[in-house]
Amino acid sequence: MSGWEAVIGIETHVELSTHSKMFCSCAVDVAGPPNSACCPVCLALPGALPVPNEKAIEGIIKIGLALECTINESSLFYRKNYFYPDLPKNYQISQYTFPVCEGGKLDIDVDGTTMTVGITRVHMEEDTGKSTHIGGGGGRIHDADHTLLDFNRAGVPLVEIVTEPDIRSAAEARAYGAEIQRIVFALGVSDAKLEAGSMRFDVNVSVRPVGDEVLGTRTETKNVNSLRAVQRAIEYEIDRQINVLETGGKVIQETRHWNEDTGVTISMRIKEESEDYRYFQDPDLLPLETSAEWREEIRRGLPELPAARRARFIDAGTDAVTAGLLVDDSDLSTLFEDAVASGASGRAVGIWLTGEVVAYSRRTGTPIPDTSLTAPHLGELTGMVDEGKLSFSAAKEVLIAVMDGEGTPGDVAEAKDLFQVSDSGAIESAVESVLAENPDAVNKIRSGETKPLGFLVGQVMRQMGGRADPKVVHSLLRKRTGA
Amino acid sequence: MGDLADLTILDAGDGLRAGDFSSADLLEAVTRRAAVTEAHLHAYLTLDHEGAAQAAEAADASFAKGEDRGLLQGIPIALKDNMCTRGIETTASSRILDGWKPPYDATVVTRLREAGAVITGKTNLDEFAMGSSTENSAYGPTRNPWNTDKVPGGSSGGSAVTTAVGSAFGSLGSDTGGSVRQPAALTGVVGMKPTYGIVSRYGLIAFASSLDQIGPFSRSVADSVAMLDVISGFDPRDATSINAPVPNFGGSLDRGVAGLKIGVVTEFMGEGIDPHVITATRAMADRLAGAGAEVVEATLPSVEYALSAYYLIAPAECSSNLARFDGIRFGHRTQVEGTTEEMMAHTRAEGFGPEVIRRILLGTYALSAGYYDAFYGQAQKVRTLVRNDFTAAYGHVDVLISPTTPTTAFSVGEKAADPIAMYYSDLCTIPSNLAGDPAISVPIGLDDAGLPVGFQVMAPSLGEEVMYQVAAEVERLAGFTERALLATSTVVAP
Numbered sequence A: 001m002s003g004w005e006a007v008i009g010i011e012t013h014v015e016l017s018t019h020s021k022m023f024c025s026c027a028v029d030v031a032g033p034p035n036s037a038c039c040p041v042c043l044a045l046p047g048a049l050p051v052p053n054e055k056a057i058e059g060i061i062k063i064g065l066a067l068e069c070t071i072n073e074s075s076l077f078y079r080k081n082y083f084y085p086d087l088p089k090n091y092q093i094s095q096y097t098f099p100v101c102e103g104g105k106l107d108i109d110v111d112g113t114t115m116t117v118g119i120t121r122v123h124m125e126e127d128t129g130k131s132t133h134i135g136g137g138g139g140r141i142h143d144a145d146h147t148l149l150d151f152n153r154a155g156v157p158l159v160e161i162v163t164e165p166d167i168r169s170a171a172e173a174r175a176y177g178a179e180i181q182r183i184v185f186a187l188g189v190s191d192a193k194l195e196a197g198s199m200r201f202d203v204n205v206s207v208r209p210v211g212d213e214v215l216g217t218r219t220e221t222k223n224v225n226s227l228r229a230v231q232r233a234i235e236y237e238i239d240r241q242i243n244v245l246e247t248g249g250k251v252i253q254e255t256r257h258w259n260e261d262t263g264v265t266i267s268m269r270i271k272e273e274s275e276d277y278r279y280f281q282d283p284d285l286l287p288l289e290t291s292a293e294w295r296e297e298i299r300r301g302l303p304e305l306p307a308a309r310r311a312r313f314i315d316a317g318t319d320a321v322t323a324g325l326l327v328d329d330s331d332l333s334t335l336f337e338d339a340v341a342s343g344a345s346g347r348a349v350g351i352w353l354t355g356e357v358v359a360y361s362r363r364t365g366t367p368i369p370d371t372s373l374t375a376p377h378l379g380e381l382t383g384m385v386d387e388g389k390l391s392f393s394a395a396k397e398v399l400i401a402v403m404d405g406e407g408t409p410g411d412v413a414e415a416k417d418l419f420q421v422s423d424s425g426a427i428e429s430a431v432e433s434v435l436a437e438n439p440d441a442v443n444k445i446r447s448g449e450t451k452p453l454g455f456l457v458g459q460v461m462r463q464m465g466g467r468a469d470p471k472v473v474h475s476l477l478r479k480r481t482g483a
Numbered sequence B: 001m002g003d004l005a006d007l008t009i010l011d012a013g014d015g016l017r018a019g020d021f022s023s024a025d026l027l028e029a030v031t032r033r034a035a036v037t038e039a040h041l042h043a044y045l046t047l048d049h050e051g052a053a054q055a056a057e058a059a060d061a062s063f064a065k066g067e068d069r070g071l072l073q074g075i076p077i078a079l080k081d082n083m084c085t086r087g088i089e090t091t092a093s094s095r096i097l098d099g100w101k102p103p104y105d106a107t108v109v110t111r112l113r114e115a116g117a118v119i120t121g122k123t124n125l126d127e128f129a130m131g132s133s134t135e136n137s138a139y140g141p142t143r144n145p146w147n148t149d150k151v152p153g154g155s156s157g158g159s160a161v162t163t164a165v166g167s168a169f170g171s172l173g174s175d176t177g178g179s180v181r182q183p184a185a186l187t188g189v190v191g192m193k194p195t196y197g198i199v200s201r202y203g204l205i206a207f208a209s210s211l212d213q214i215g216p217f218s219r220s221v222a223d224s225v226a227m228l229d230v231i232s233g234f235d236p237r238d239a240t241s242i243n244a245p246v247p248n249f250g251g252s253l254d255r256g257v258a259g260l261k262i263g264v265v266t267e268f269m270g271e272g273i274d275p276h277v278i279t280a281t282r283a284m285a286d287r288l289a290g291a292g293a294e295v296v297e298a299t300l301p302s303v304e305y306a307l308s309a310y311y312l313i314a315p316a317e318c319s320s321n322l323a324r325f326d327g328i329r330f331g332h333r334t335q336v337e338g339t340t341e342e343m344m345a346h347t348r349a350e351g352f353g354p355e356v357i358r359r360i361l362l363g364t365y366a367l368s369a370g371y372y373d374a375f376y377g378q379a380q381k382v383r384t385l386v387r388n389d390f391t392a393a394y395g396h397v398d399v400l401i402s403p404t405t406p407t408t409a410f411s412v413g414e415k416a417a418d419p420i421a422m423y424y425s426d427l428c429t430i431p432s433n434l435a436g437d438p439a440i441s442v443p444i445g446l447d448d449a450g451l452p453v454g455f456q457v458m459a460p461s462l463g464e465e466v467m468y469q470v471a472a473e474v475e476r477l478a479g480f481t482e483r484a485l486l487a488t489s490t491v492v493a494p
C-alpha cells in the first residue's frame, strides 16, 4: 500500500447485560427457546408503548464516562425507520442529535506506542430480533426458501460507540477493538463476548494518497464479529480499494458484508433510496434527563479501568507485556492482586502466573479457578525461590504439584525433598571431593580459563542431587580455585 | 322516567345503590336499545354479550356484598375499537386487523374493569382514527341518530352514537385532532379531551402519539367527570404519562362562572364558520356574561397555520406508527406469493384503506431527507407558536370558548371525495391537541335542521377543573334536553 493511507472509523455495538430489555420488562434471554422472552412491547403489538430501562441508561453512562465523554443532561430518542422482518416496529428506537454521550477519547497501545482515538458519540438503541434464513444456501434473506424469526433479542439494550476517523491501520483497529472489549467487560455492563454476538463491529474504511487532506470514498463493512475479523476485513478492504483506484476505478460508497470463510467483503447492493431512515424524535418517549447527582453517583461507582490497572501492575514490578496479559484475564489478575497485596514480589508472581500457571491450565484444560492454586501459595512459592530455598526447576515441579492439589508449596517441597541445601558444610565437602577428582579442570582455571568453572559447578550440583544453592557452590569454587 | 337506557351515569348509579334496579337491568336496557338502533346506525362493531353479562353479574354481586368501587360500578360503557381488549376482537376499523384478538387490555380498559364498569362492546371509527365522519371504516359507516342521512362525525363516531342513543351510558373515544369533541358536537353529547399525559395511551392503537389522548363521551358534564376520574392517573407503562396527582376535576362543578374571565377565540368566530353556529356560540357567550363571567375577545394568531401543521405532524407520526402492520406477527397477511418485501407491500396495500394510505404517504414524504426541514421541521415550529399563543391567551383569561365545529353534521358522502374539506371540520379542535391542553364540547341546542350544535371550552394544561366548571354552567344555561329521534326504544324501524 505504498503511497496510500487508510482512514478508518469503527462503530462498536455492545449488548448490555441488564436483567430486562431496553423498553419492556422482558428478561434478556437471547439463548432461550425462540420467542420465549417476548411481550406486546418488544413484539410491537398494536397499542404497546416503550418505557426506558434505567439500568441500561446507567450502563451507557458508565461507558461514556470510561471513554471520557460529555454526558448530556438531556438526550433524545429518535426513530430510525426501515422495514425488515426482524425489526418488529419496522423502526428502531435509537438516537440522532443529543445522544447520551458525546466527544470522548481512548488511548490505546499499538506495539508499544500510545495513540489516541477520538470518540464521536456513544448512543443508546435497541437490538433487533434474529432471522434464520432456511434454504437457498446463502444464509441471506434474498434467496432463502423461508425465514424463521426469534424475537428474544428484539429490544435488548444496545450501545453504539462511534469513533472519529482517527485509525490508520488494521493493527490499530484491532488494538482499539480489544481495548473497548476490555473496558466494557471491566465496567461489568456487558459480557462483551464477541463469539456470542454481544459485541459486534462495523468498520468504515477509505483510502487516499499519502499527504492528501480530502477523505476518500468510504465503505461500511458489517458482520465483523471478532478482533481477528476486524484486522482481516480492514486489510482486505484497504487492498481492494487501492486496487480499484490504481486500476482507474472508483470506490463506491456502500455497505459491504464480511465473509469470514472466504475472507472477502462483498457488496450488499443496498439501493440508494432505502438509506433514508426518516429519523424523527420518538413521540412515545420524553427527553432523557440525567441529573448531575446521578452522573456523579455513577462516576463514583466506576470500577478501575484496564489502563489504570495495567499501570498499577507495572508499578508492582511487572513489565508492560505481563501487565497486559494479567489484566486481560480476571482469574490471573485476581491471583496477582491478592498475592502482591500479601507482600509477594509482583515481578516474580507475574512471571509465574503468565508462564507456568497459564501453561498448566492449557496443558490440562483446567480453568485456573478449578486448580488448587491460591494467592498464598504463590506468595509462599516465590518467597522460597527468592530466599534460595528452591531452585527454579524445583519450584516449577512444586507449582505443578500444588495446582494438582498435593498441598502447600512448603509441604510439597518437603515431601518431594526439593529444598536446596544452603548448609555450607555439606556443600564444602562436596566441593572438596569434586576438586580432588578433577585436577585438570582446576589447573585450567588457575591458568586463566573460566569455562571449566561451570563444569565443576555442575559436578557439585550432581553430587548434591540438585539441591545445593548454585550461588553458594559457585562462590565456594571461585574461592578455592582463585578464579 | 321512561327507559333505564336514558339515565345519566350518576342517576343510574343512584338507582343501583338504592336497589331500584340492577346492573343486569341496565345492561338489558342498553342491549334492547342497541337491538333497535344498530340496524340504522351501526355504532358497534362488536357487542360482547357474554363478557358484559358476567361483568354486570359481578357488579351486582359487589353491590349485594356492600362493595362499592365508585361511580362506574355496574354501568355499561362502550369502547372505541382502537383500544385493546384482551381476547375481544380489536380492529381499529381496519381490514389489516380483521379478527385480531389482543393478548392484553389497554390501561383504560383495566381501570374500567377495576372500577366495576360493564364493557358492552367495541365501537366503529374511521380506520385507525383517521377521519372526521366515521365513513372511513372498513366495516361500513356509522350514521347520525338525529338524521341518518348525516354523518355522526369522527373518528370516534361509533362511541359518540352509543352514548347519544343510549346503547351505552357513556363511552370512550380517542381525540387526536378533535375525534372526541367533533362527533360529540355532531351527535349532541358531551365529549372531552384531557390534558396530554393524564390518561394512559398504553393499549390505544396509536395514530399520532404526540397528539392522541383518550377521552369520555357522556350525556352530562358530571358524568364526564366521573369517567375521567376512573381512567386518568399515572401509568408506568406509558412514558408520556404525567407522574403527578391528577387535578380535582369536579371540584368546582357547582360554582358557576361569576368572577371568571372567559375569552372568545376571534379566529373561530368568522370566516369558515357557519353563521348559525356563530350565532349560537355568541348567544351562549352572552349568557355566560349574564351569569357573571367577564367575557372578552381573545386571539390565537397562529391557529390559521394549525391545520396545515397538524396534517404534517399527524401523518408523519402515523407513517411510522403504522409501519408495524406488516403481516409478519399479527393481523392480515396477503395470499400473494413473493419476496418478504412483496409480502409486506401487498399486505399493507390490501389491509389499509385509502385515507390511511394517503396519510402514510404524506407522512413518509414529510419526513424524507430533503423535505424534513420544509415540512415536518416547519410544522413543529408552528406547533410551538400555537402553544405560545395559548400561553399568552391564558395570561389574560381563565378559559377560551369557541364553536366545537365549523358546521353541524354534514351529509354522508358530502366530503368523502374531498379530503381537504373533511380536514376543515377539525379546524377548531386541532389547536388544543397541538398544545396538549384539555378541551370539552357541550351541546347547546339544535340548528334549523334539527341538528345539535356543540360549544367548546378550552383550558390550560391540567386546567380540567375550571374547564368543567365552565362546561357545567354552559350545560345549565343551555338546558339541552332534546334527544335524537332514534334514542328511544319505541321508535319503529323505518
Ligand SMILES: [Zn+2]
Pocket (backbone or CB within 6 Å): A021, A024, A025, A026, A037, A038, A039, A040, A041, A042, A043, A155
Ligand atoms: Zn418485551
